Amino acid sequence: MAPILETKNLTMQFGGLTAVDNINFNVNSGEIVALIGPNGAGKTTFFNCVTGVYTPSSGDVLISTDGKAQQRINGLKPNKVTEKGLARTFQNIRLFQNMTVLENVMIGRHTKLKSGLFGAIFHPKSTLEEEEKVIQDSYDILVEVGLEKFVNELAKNLPYGAQRRLEIARAMATEPALLLLDEPAAGMNPHETKELDEMILKIRNTNDISILLIEHDMSLVMSISEKIFVVDYGKLIAKGTPDEIKNNPEVIKAYLGDVSDA
Amino acid sequence: MLDIMKYFTLKEMKKSLVISIWFMILTFPIMVIKVNTIENTVVWRWASLLGMGIGSFIMATLWRYLLERKNMKSPLSTKKTLQMRVVEWANENPKVKPIALIAVSIFVLSFPFFSGLYQTSIMTTALMYVVLGLGLNIVVGLGGLLHLGYAAFYAVGAYTYALLNYHFGLSFWICLPIGAGLATIMGILLAIPVLRLRGDYLAIVTLGFGEVIRIVLENWNQFSFGPSGIAQIPRPGFFGMSMNLQTATTYIYFIMIAMVIFTIFVVRRLENSRIGRTWVAMREDEIASESMGIDITKSKITTFALGAFWAGMVGVVFAAKTTFINPASFTLWESVMILCVVVIGGMGSIVGVVVGAMILILMPEYLRAFSEYRMLIFGAMLVIMMVFRPGGIISNIRKKYKFEPAQAAKNADKEGVR
Amino acid sequence: MDLQYFFELFVGGLTKGSIYALIALGYTMVYGIIKLINFAHGEIYMIGAFTALIIASALSFTGMNPVLIFLISTILAIIFSASYGVTMEKIAYKPLRGSQRLSGLISAIGMSMFLQNYVLLAQTSDFLPFPNLIPEFKFLEPVKSLISPSGFIILVTTAIVMILLTYLIKFTKTGKAMRATSQDPKMSQLLGINISKVITMTFIIGSSTAALGGVLISTHIGQLNFYIGFITGIKAFVAAVLGGIGSIPGAVLGSFVLAWTESFGTGYISSDYEDVFAFLFLIIILIFRPSGILGRPENKKV
Numbered sequence A: 001m002a003p004i005l006e007t008k009n010l011t012m013q014f015g016g017l018t019a020v021d022n023i024n025f026n027v028n029s030g031e032i033v034a035l036i037g038p039n040g041a042g043k044t045t046f047f048n049c050v051t052g053v054y055t056p057s058s059g060d061v062l063i064s065t066d067g068k069a070q071q072r073i074n075g076l077k078p079n080k081v082t083e084k085g086l087a088r089t090f091q092n093i094r095l096f097q098n099m100t101v102l103e104n105v106m107i108g109r110h111t112k113l114k115s116g117l118f119g120a121i122f123h124p125k126s127t128l129e130e131e132e133k134v135i136q137d138s139y140d141i142l143v144e145v146g147l148e149k150f151v152n153e154l155a156k157n158l159p160y161g162a163q164r165r166l167e168i169a170r171a172m173a174t175e176p177a178l179l180l181l182d183e184p185a186a187g188m189n190p191h192e193t194k195e196l197d198e199m200i201l202k203i204r205n206t207n208d209i210s211i212l213l214i215e216h217d218m219s220l221v222m223s224i225s226e227k228i229f230v231v232d233y234g235k236l237i238a239k240g241t242p243d244e245i246k247n248n249p250e251v252i253k254a255y256l257g258d259v260s261d262a
Numbered sequence B: 001m002l003d004i005m006k007y008f009t010l011k012e013m014k015k016s017l018v019i020s021i022w023f024m025i026l027t028f029p030i031m032v033i034k035v036n037t038i039e040n041t042v043v044w045r046w047a048s049l050l051g052m053g054i055g056s057f058i059m060a061t062l063w064r065y066l067l068e069r070k071n072m073k074s075p076l077s078t079k080k081t082l083q084m085r086v087v088e089w090a091n092e093n094p095k096v097k098p099i100a101l102i103a104v105s106i107f108v109l110s111f112p113f114f115s116g117l118y119q120t121s122i123m124t125t126a127l128m129y130v131v132l133g134l135g136l137n138i139v140v141g142l143g144g145l146l147h148l149g150y151a152a153f154y155a156v157g158a159y160t161y162a163l164l165n166y167h168f169g170l171s172f173w174i175c176l177p178i179g180a181g182l183a184t185i186m187g188i189l190l191a192i193p194v195l196r197l198r199g200d201y202l203a204i205v206t207l208g209f210g211e212v213i214r215i216v217l218e219n220w221n222q223f224s225f226g227p228s229g230i231a232q233i234p235r236p237g238f239f240g241m242s243m244n245l246q247t248a249t250t251y252i253y254f255i256m257i258a259m260v261i262f263t264i265f266v267v268r269r270l271e272n273s274r275i276g277r278t279w280v281a282m283r284e285d286e287i288a289s290e291s292m293g294i295d296i297t298k299s300k301i302t303t304f305a306l307g308a309f310w311a312g313m314v315g316v317v318f319a320a321k322t323t324f325i326n327p328a329s330f331t332l333w334e335s336v337m338i339l340c341v342v343v344i345g346g347m348g349s350i351v352g353v354v355v356g357a358m359i360l361i362l363m364p365e366y367l368r369a370f371s372e373y374r375m376l377i378f379g380a381m382l383v384i385m386m387v388f389r390p391g392g393i394i395s396n397i398r399k400k401y402k403f404e405p406a407q408a409a410k411n412a413d414k415e416g417v418r
Numbered sequence C: 001m002d003l004q005y006f007f008e009l010f011v012g013g014l015t016k017g018s019i020y021a022l023i024a025l026g027y028t029m030v031y032g033i034i035k036l037i038n039f040a041h042g043e044i045y046m047i048g049a050f051t052a053l054i055i056a057s058a059l060s061f062t063g064m065n066p067v068l069i070f071l072i073s074t075i076l077a078i079i080f081s082a083s084y085g086v087t088m089e090k091i092a093y094k095p096l097r098g099s100q101r102l103s104g105l106i107s108a109i110g111m112s113m114f115l116q117n118y119v120l121l122a123q124t125s126d127f128l129p130f131p132n133l134i135p136e137f138k139f140l141e142p143v144k145s146l147i148s149p150s151g152f153i154i155l156v157t158t159a160i161v162m163i164l165l166t167y168l169i170k171f172t173k174t175g176k177a178m179r180a181t182s183q184d185p186k187m188s189q190l191l192g193i194n195i196s197k198v199i200t201m202t203f204i205i206g207s208s209t210a211a212l213g214g215v216l217i218s219t220h221i222g223q224l225n226f227y228i229g230f231i232t233g234i235k236a237f238v239a240a241v242l243g244g245i246g247s248i249p250g251a252v253l254g255s256f257v258l259a260w261t262e263s264f265g266t267g268y269i270s271s272d273y274e275d276v277f278a279f280l281f282l283i284i285i286l287i288f289r290p291s292g293i294l295g296r297p298e299n300k301k302v
């Protein structure tokens, strides 16, 4: 079976700077994969290229969801990429601050709903049923990530850790085949990180989706990922299992003086 | 709680004094010296210097107090605002709402019968601004797109009726949907080129668009009769009945009441729909909404189109009400005025927009002394609102849903008040 | 083709472009640093012109030398306008730092309305003639039909201001701090640049050049009222956008391109549609080159 996400010679340049340099990469169905590297290595840029926020300078982004044949998604707009089954979170939280927690998740359901202007104004039965269902579904997702006590709270009023979880919930609402998490543990305390660790595993196991995460917290990365890719200065410098990566001299060199506690 | 008395200690008063002296110097040439270079006279108005000194001293004290109070309030504070308490009280007492609704209905329905012709006419104007405000609110309040050319769509509606009536004798009721439809099409046409623009460029381009429409109307004499405009536009008919001015005014008043109810009904349903939510999401964060699968292009076009729809409709009523239109009614300041209604009333809030229109239109009418200063005061209010109360007088409260603790209830609580 | 007419339009565009450039500089600098369209910038230009008119009229009773009156009123106009600019920033923009962009724009529109009506109410809504204080220059005699003494002064002053400003931005410490702040405000702050001071400096410089433009154009045209600022201000902004917002040479280039478009458009097509040319031009440029003629394409960072 084709990998769920594959990139071939993916490159992204900003003027003279090559932020992503010729990266070959893949995530197989059901895997938890981590992408690590020092600050400014190009990890977020890689995410942006995959999810359509940037159009890559060259190379291919290929996806294959639901066992379908591979298709190339370069240059597709982010909303189209989401429709195809990729969902993401953001490194610096981008919630809809002045909407409630429930509404944030409801937005995530957008692509799964149909009603348009006519439905909104005339409230035919199909729209009413759809609305009722989306409210319920969204609530269920909140229960799943343990945020149900905040349903009607504005997103901006949530504590930091809860905001990160809400971002994941919102992405989950799109029913992705691949979930991309950009530093989900950033700013969390060890206890929260542990909860997050369990949550990610639970999401993968119960929903049968693949996960790609960027993370600086090495204990989290080493404990949950099955495969790790390491980038530095935009280039892929290593890939392998957590154990292989731990002992890879290249990786140690790249991180030396950067994340010495890794 | 911060105590305003703190600002009357010697040290704080000195600070306010320094500010007031700064303003006295700053405004000296313009406030004190009045020149007339036609008659070659110079008048020195020393009294305004004193007025400026005292006025700015008071303002400075108040300003610093309010600013500090605002900065002290932590975003997580659970203290309830007055508005929240009123809403809660209304929700707890089920009788409040129907009673209020009945009271408002009685007042609104009987208004033209106990007030004079002039009052009814002013109230009709205020109602027109309610609809205009609610329409612009879709673009600015919900969609977060600063639109400064809104009066152009209003003009499209007004000229549609005036011209179709002049050339083909079409009636008000036929022109009402045509005017709204044409404005909607214009809205879409404007949306297409501006879609790719960053937020602040949008403001300038829409402003330019509004000005272009006005200038064309002013100069294209064969089409629009230029600055002299179009007169003798008929008032709305009622099955061919002939009406005197009194009845016609009352009739238009009720047309506007119906239109306000229709608008509120539709906008309320829109904002809590799948489509309406995408607008708010777009306002909050374009990139995040795209990543949630929202087609921003489509969202922008729908907000522009729907916003224009209401302006076109009110434009037709405007032409019928005043029976005379010319391009001077559709300047940039008209657009800004409607923006003021939305911003001061409360962006994204239906009740806010209604209140905003009432205050902004009725106040200068009833407080004559105030009317000369109204643009000055509205300008200042825009700044003050943005600094101290960006949500407006009545801010938008998001809809709340009720779930039963253990297994969630099926029904959403529809009691949320906006 | 009538060459004389062509040159008249050309020189007309040149003087107009100079004024746009003097205003556009303030727009572009403010935008570069606080990312805000300062709608009230045109009002600063108007207040500059009005202040000069008031002071010049008051001084003319003393029987002073006209050239001296002109110099004094221009300098005072600049000082006052700069003070208005700084005060405006403290009231309407500083408290909004860090809030949504929409808030800043609305506040700017409010400020613009306020200042216009302030001058309208404190002075008059009538057009007031601006006293003629500029002497005749002998050496302009041969080209009299093309350029007036005031037009000449506009060109020379604008050239001098541009040179001074380029020096200031490129080589002084203040200029370097400004450039750093517009590139990356957070980083600059970490490096010890006082952002508030940079913003204040920006408003001082921008308001001063706008005021200078206001005084010069009023002497050139010979009259003014409270409303001259708004549309000219918007057009100067259009010029800044055309050239590439945030870029100072861009603002100057955009100003001349816009002024010539208007000048030739009105001269050869129709004078009724002067503003239409400007806005259509803006829309076309923004669609095909959203970052302007000299601007760098902006990348959204996520």
Ligand SMILES: Nc1ncnc2c1ncn2[C@@H]1O[C@H](COP(=O)(O)OP(=O)(O)OP(=O)(O)O)[C@@H](O)[C@H]1O
Residues within 6 Å of the ligand: A014, A017, A019, A037, A038, A039, A040, A041, A042, A043, A044, A045, A046, A091, C299, C300, C301, C302
């Ligand atoms: N839109 C952009 N324009 C120009 N340069 C960019 C842009 N986005 C990213 N870069 C540059 O690309 C490089 C990679 O940045 P990126 O954000 O992808 O790093 P990262 O690996 O996610 O780092 P971190 O761990 O700090 O999040 C950096 O040098 C950054 O400055």
Ligand SMILES: [Mg+2]
Residues within 6 Å of the ligand: A043, A044, A045, A091
């Ligand atoms: Mg990153």
